[in-house]
Amino acid sequence: MLAAFKNHIQIHFPEFFTTSIAVAISGGKDSTVLAHLLHQLDLNFELIHCNFHLRDSESDGDQVFVEEMAANLERKLHVLHFNTSQVAQDRNISIQMAARDLRYDAFDKIAVDKKFQHILVAHHLDDQLETFLINLGRGAGLHGLTGIRERNGFISRPLLPFSREQISDCATHNRIAWREDSSNSSTKYLRNKLRHDVIPLLHDALPHLEGNFSSTLSYLKNSEMLQDVEVARFRESGTKTISGNLEISIELLKESLKPDAYLFELLKDYRFNIQDAVKLLDSENGKTIKSGEMRLVKDRDVLILSEANHINEVYIEIDETTTAVTITEVCLEIKHIENDDLLTYVKNNSSKNKLFIDTSKLIMPLILRTWQHGDRMQPYGMKGSKLISDLLTDSKISSLKREKALVLTSGNDLIWLVGKRASQHHTITSRTQSIIEITIKL
Numbered sequence: 108m109l110a111a112f113k114n115h116i117q118i119h120f121p122e123f124f125t126t127s128i129a130v131a132i133s134g135g136k137d138s139t140v141l142a143h144l145l146h147q148l149d150l151n152f153e154l155i156h157c158n159f160h161l162r163d164s165e166s167d168g169d170q171v172f173v174e175e176m177a178a179n180l181e182r183k184l185h186v187l188h189f190n191t192s193q194v195a196q197d198r199n200i201s202i203q204m205a206a207r208d209l210r211y212d213a214f215d216k217i218a219v220d221k222k223f224q225h226i227l228v229a230h231h232l233d234d235q236l237e238t239f240l241i242n243l244g245r246g247a248g249l250h251g252l253t254g255i256r257e258r259n260g261f262i263s264r265p266l267l268p269f270s271r272e273q274i275s276d277c278a279t280h281n282r283i284a285w286r287e288d289s290s291n292s293s294t295k296y297l298r299n300k301l302r303h304d305v306i307p308l309l310h311d312a313l314p315h316l317e318g319n320f321s322s323t324l325s326y327l328k329n330s331e332m333l334q335d336v337e338v339a340r341f342r343e344s345g346t347k348t349i350s351g352n353l354e355i356s357i358e359l360l361k362e363s364l365k366p367d368a369y370l371f372e373l374l375k376d377y378r379f380n381i382q383d384a385v386k387l388l389d390s391e392n393g394k395t396i397k398s399g400e401m402r403l404v405k406d407r408d409v410l411i412l413s414e415a416n417h418i419n420e421v422y423i424e425i426d427e428t429t430t431a432v433t434i435t436e437v438c439l440e441i442k443h444i445e446n447d448d449l450l451t452y453v454k455n456n457s458s459k460n461k462l463f464i465d466t467s468k469l470i471m472p473l474i475l476r477t478w479q480h481g482d483r484m485q486p487y488g489m490k491g492s493k494l495i496s497d498l499l500t501d502s503k504i505s506s507l508k509r510e511k512a513l514v515l516t517s518g519n520d521l522i523w524l525v526g527k528r529a530s531q532h533h534t535i536t537s538r539t540q541s542i543i544e545i546t547i548k549l
Contacts, residue, residue: 108269108277112144119257120265126224128263129153129185131214132176134169134286137229139176140274141266143283145227146180153183155217155226159191159206165289172286185221187213203296211262218261230255230264233271236320237301248371249334253327270317338372346373352507353412357388357405374412377401384410393506406506413507421513424472432475434513438548439475439525445541453535453542460547462515462523465533467540470518475525478514484521486528495524502527515545 116123123145130145132138132154145152156173160166170186177184195205214226235254242251257264266274278285294300310316345359355373360366370384379398387394387405394405402415423432425441432439443466446452453463482495499509504527515523522530526547535542 108273128225129155129223131155131228132173134172136285139285140278141229155185157187157210159189161191169286225263226261227263229266231266231269237298240301249331253331341369355410357408404506421477423475426472440546442544444544449539462545463535464543465539474516478512485531487531498528
């Protein structure tokens with residue numbers, strides 16, 4: 108195996124011979140063999156051991172074994188300690204997920220601190236097969252079926268082309284000792300169940316599975332590259348990011364051969380039901396689906412992907428002494444005006460960001476609040492009343508901004524759709540003696 112491993116490194120990882128590298132070493136067979144192979148190639152590397160403190164004395168025994176191995180190989184060892192059980196409890200995740208997160212977060216940090224350009228982990232071909240089957244069972248797309256990445260940031264996996272059997276033969280032939288993790292024999296974990304119960308049967312039924320699986324992965328990765336190019340083209344022409352939200356063109360989706368395929372690739376990180384997303388293309392304006400903390404909204408000719416933030420309801424009283432009201436994205440400046448010719452004053456100071464109200468019939472305090480379904484007003488220049496929801500639609504307000512729209516009320520009268528339409532109530536006439544002037548400051 109040494110010759111094959113050396114050839115693989117020379118072709119795919121030639122930088123290992125000239126850059127700073129470290130090996131993640133658990134003490135198990137795979138990582139121990141990887142360290143010995145690198146040692147036999149006389150590469151310069153250090154070792155990193157994570158003690159997750161999950162198996163009491165067994166975990167400590169692993170650390171002692173790795174320390175002795177590092178001394179024998181004359182390699183510098185970095186030992187990292189984690190309270191994995193507590194982290195899993197605090198984050199409400201499984202022990203396995205906590206260990207994985209802690210491990211890779213620590214690798215990122217130590218790579219920067221110690222200036223390692225590569226941290227090598229010992230995933231191999233059988234790990235690839237297990238991951239393929241797990242993702243297949245979860246309904247993964249092409250990216251999920253291409254398995255574990257050979258490179259991912261600082262992380263490199265030089266053993267991926269080699270099988271568990273090859274690694275075991277290498278350990279036996281070179282009399283390499285290792286530590287057995289007792290948890291690996293338990294089939295209560297899905298990966299172990301596949302490893303012990305399912306994959307041996309696959310090898311029995313399909314004697315050429317190992318070689319053919321490697322070829323299949325290669326074909327899938329080539330297809331993945333083509334897919335990525337096509338999706339990148341669609342992103343460039345069919346999407347744009349506005350205020351942190353992704354907008355997807357409905358027209359271009361419908362013109363494509365497979366709208367669901369594009370939506371899957373664009374939304375795969377957020378676990379939306381893709382069929383529900385496809386239905387949005389022909390849904391009414393404002394229709395929304397959610398997935399966790401994210402939502403997808405039909406907004407006329409686009410789908411908008413955004414965080415499903417809770418909208419804080421606004422309810423603010425404005426009395427005679429109020430001079431300003433500040434909300435997250437807007438400030439209202441309030442002035443009381445008396446003038447001999449208020450009609451001329453209003454004409455000279457009129458602006459789309461201003462509201463002028465005759466104070467004579469106002470019921471104080473005024474209420475500034477979030478609009479509610481069923482709210483109606485009689486807009487200035489219109490004979491009848493109209494729903495606020497319809498006024499927002501007429502104004503072509505996006506679905507996301509509609510939720511934050513504000514209204515101003517006086518008693519039972521809704522007198523302003525803030526920044527959009529004023530009502531017929533309390534308009535300025537020649538008999539008006541005093542007014543309230545409200546200016547929107549963005």
